[in-house]
Amino acid sequence: MEKIQEVEELQVKGRFSNGLLIDALPTSGWSRPTMGSFGETTSERNMEKVWECLMDDEVRTIGVFRMGGVGKTTIMKHINSRLLNETCNFDDVIWVTVSEAFNISKLQSDIAKALNLDISDYKDETRIASELYAILSRKERYVLILDDLWEAFPMEKVGIPEPTRSNGCKLVLSTRFFEVCKKMACRPVKVELLTEEEALNLFMSKVEEGQTVLIPEVKEIARKVAKECTGLPLAIVTLAGSMRGVNDIHEWRNTLNQLISSTKQISDIENVVFELLKFCYSRLKDEKLQYCFLRCALYP
Template structure:
């Protein structure tokens, strides 16, 4: 019995050993076949990788010259990774060749096979990662949201005139630079937006433009900001720290590639040097054109326009239609219509005033309110100059009609921000809360919702509008001018703002920082130093210094002058630290330091 058991055990052992031996022999044959196959695959993938590397290298060098791709950094990182891999691969191949006669050894073959397998995995990853997509092709025209002027005869006539000028196909190409001018709020931007959108959908041009580029200029010319807008449209990479001259060279080369371009420069206040901007002179690129909008004919002439199209105010019928559309059905009521027509007439055919006044009177059915509106429009103290008489008074009445706790103060606070600046809604509400302009009796969430409701009221009154980015708002430049005028003409102890935003300042004058200042804005300038002396600004509750990239230091004595400060914004500067006097600002509720990449420490 024991002999049978032992024989059974030995039989099982021999059987298992035989299976393993046969398996090893089979595995060895398989590895030998796989080894040769994998070597061939490695060489095949290497050739594929080298082709991709060569293409990526050429593309990277081309984009270095032209600055035409925001993905170039990714390509360069991939090129470096490939180069490092090829070094490892060459080292492996050298070792294989050196040990060619020893590869019959099972252990050595296994070790090399494992390394080969890892190399194959890595090379497959690199080949997959090296298939970079082509840069997106620009559409010739991008749609720009805005109200239509189809039902406005005056504006439609101007639009048709512009289309006719653009379709000029004479050999002499006489209309290369086109000026669109008219008073603030008359609808120049709206007209040119309609032109842009008509070019997108209209196929009647004899020679379509290969690309149409829109850029907003604004009152205080910031050349780099305009360059960035053009670069974004052209998919050209322009960095903020890059010089204006270098950026201009990139843009110039890119636009020279276009068969026929149209550049639209909106809201121009002074002559712009096209060479400095990076836009080829249209005289040197046949068929290309430039359109600029401005409040001033003199600016058009300075830009050497070949033709000027004046945007006129609306006639009586058009003005009434626009006013009625914004005021709503209330204007059709028999007892309201005469007063509504009188109020519309007081807006003098100015689209911005008509829209603003119409929105302010929407749904108001009491005759007394309409009479009051009419009398206020007629009796307001006029500003200097005809434009202010026709624009500021109607807009100011919309401000006067704002109801609710501190809504007026919230509106005026917005004029501290730079012209055409898109304000983050969350940041604006935070500032209002810190200033105590929003009721804080409720919890934080409800207080924030209250602030957002105020923004919607101001937007519904056409005193704020959507910004350029989601979650932002901004002021129309004329509305902002009115807000600044209201502040400047108010009693000194009521507001006393000092607004010096976006005007190219390199320093702040000590004379401007008086003890009567309530709120001060020096944002979006080029300030590099702040006053370092004894001052008294004990009433100031807001100080905006964001967007001053050259600013590196905040002196100790500077903050000591602002003991009542509730809002301090130094975002987007090069400051490395803040002085200990920051801790003495006992009223401070909002300290904003976004994009302060060089900031290393705060006082403890």
């Protein structure tokens, strides 16, 4: 009875005749599956650089950049999870995957979808921009992540309020191009490549996954194969997957020789990724598998 009396008194004190109560907007942050880090030291260092920018009040827009295949999306997913799991400066995380087929309408639609906002009745980009601006201006203290952005855009045209200290918001984007970071006035964060030791550890962990350990002679060749991947996580994981279950020293030697011959004329490291992916594609011995891969590749 004493507790009931105490609660009733608190309820009376909690009635503010001149006050205003506003329900908090629901959070739209979604947890995203993350795979193990690509080379703990480098991966942690890359993520820590982004995190320091997020925690720095002077930095409002952050651009994570480097060529395709270095693990930018993996970094962003880990940052997304950390923002959701840690009690920090932000109330909400909004994730949008942009990709190459970029236009203002599609970006507006993707942001609206992330906010659970129905814009099907609006056909005009300007009207949609106004709606998005109104919603985002009410939210405050959010992080908007735009993953895989290929070109810069005017934020006001999309309907994204400028991140400021007063609204507590931040914009984080990942892109292949430093030029995009410059045009979007970002604090640039360049993703580091894996060290030779990290590349080898990642390669061997994928090659030996679920099978017996390679014999020493094969392991020595595998070390050289891993080196040909030039510290690029995508190339390492893909190539290692294509060599999983192979313990024949002759096949490993052939693979190494073919890799050296296909990449020795390439000076641009970004093109090395495509050559390595092409090499893995050619290792799909079954023509039906190759056609299956090509058909899947036609669709995002």
